[in-house]
Amino acid sequence: MKYILFIISTLISITLHAQQEFQLTNFDANALFLNPAYAGSNGKDKGSLFLNYRDQWIGLEGSPKTMMIGGEYNIFEDKVGIGASISRESIGIDNRIDLLTNYSYRLKINEDDSYLSVGLRVGFHFFSSEFSKINYSDAQDNIYDGQNDQFNVLTVGTGVYYTNKDTYLGISIPALTTISQQSSEFRKQHFYLHGGSKVFFNDYNEKALEPTLLLKYEFAAPIQYSLGAKFWFISQFAIGALYRSEDGIAITSHLRLNEDLNMGVSYDFNTSELKQDNVGSLEIYVGYNITNDRVGW
Secondary structure: OHHHHHHHHHHHHHHHHOOOOOOOOOOOOOOOOOOHHHOOOOOOOEEEEEEEEEEOOOOOOOOOEEEEEEEEEEEOOOOEEEEEEEEEEEEOOEEEEEEEEEEEEEEEEEOOOEEEEEEEEEEEEEEEEOHHHOOOOOOOOOOOOOOOEEEEEEEEEEEEEEEOOOEEEEEEEEEEEEEEOOOOOOOOOEEEEEEEEOEEOOOOOOOEEEEEEEEEEEOOOOOEEEEEEEEEEEOOEEEEEEEEOOOEEEEEEEEEOOOOEEEEEEEEEEOOHHHHHOOOEEEEEEEEEEEHHHHOO
């Protein structure tokens, strides 16, 4: 069993050192981690704070666990958005901390509150591997000699984001360029396309269907996608489902507790070969809307 865990941990370590972008089921609730141009998209003198937690493949030893907190705000008379987030992800013996700073410049397209934003991201990433936690049988193996491995990465990314009252669409490359103290290699570039729209069924804007789409592409790999939809029974509560290619399906929910506070809970059912070794994935999102008028700034 220890050899199997060693192999899994090694493969996961390779994935981490290749700096794969993590993915959240509740990407539609707050897309700042995907696209820097999302910053400031809530409107003039408005912003949001958020917390995401994901426990992936529950029951599988060493499975990924992700925590992210951050916020964004609109400044300079609806022309600029700023945002920042910090996240921590652990996978087996590997740990990753990301500090992301985001800036967006917003252009108003027409009078129906349609905007096009261009964003820039600078990210600081800290990676570490605790090889001392591995039980290995070959005492002469110099690769895993009990020493921990650490390195840092600086990334620069960009994105474009369109939004109006009921629709959004974004394209981003979160890490366009990479600078690493360990190597001068560029990380694999991930291209994201994400969007969604609300279709209302009555004049009171209560019942609505909200389809969402996320496409992920990297060179020499198949396109991955997440396709979902939420149905808003009332303006405060929605329930939905999501399908993620080659990975699983998820049940999602979203609750607006009041004008400012909202939360979402999703549960993923794994459909890949790992389904025999885990009971699914749990994700929780909590968001708080900031409005200048209400907080008295």
